[in-house]
Amino acid sequence: MENDGFIVIEGIHKNPNNIETLDEKTKKVHGPFKRKQAEVLAKSLIQKNVDNFYHRAWVIKEGLEINNICEECRKEEESVKQNLIMHGYKICYSCNLAKTIFPI
Ligand SMILES: [Zn+2]
Numbered sequence: 001m002e003n004d005g006f007i008v009i010e011g012i013h014k015n016p017n018n019i020e021t022l023d024e025k026t027k028k029v030h031g032p033f034k035r036k037q038a039e040v041l042a043k044s045l046i047q048k049n050v051d052n053f054y055h056r057a058w059v060i061k062e063g064l065e066i067n068n069i070c071e072e073c074r075k076e077e078e079s080v081k082q083n084l085i086m087h088g089y090k091i092c093y094s095c096n097l098a099k100t101i102f103p104i
Contacts, residue, residue, distance in 0.1 A: 061088050
């Protein structure tokens, strides 16, 4: 089940490295998909818009708010958003480390 329920968000960003700068008017949400499908779609969207520097597509677990609250320990930490964008999970650095060492 862990690989289900991923969405792809695409749109124009003020800063293409920061999902929070996405322009709501250009925002399109696709899915939910299985994680692999979502990644394939995000890649194709990025390729299709390769000429537009400000266009980005992100793969995100469905139903997650974009903030820095860790889903495991509920602490707020800067690394949570980075992990969300990179791995699709809202998890802080220390919980992620614990999960890597002791996989659930
Ligand atoms: Zn945590």
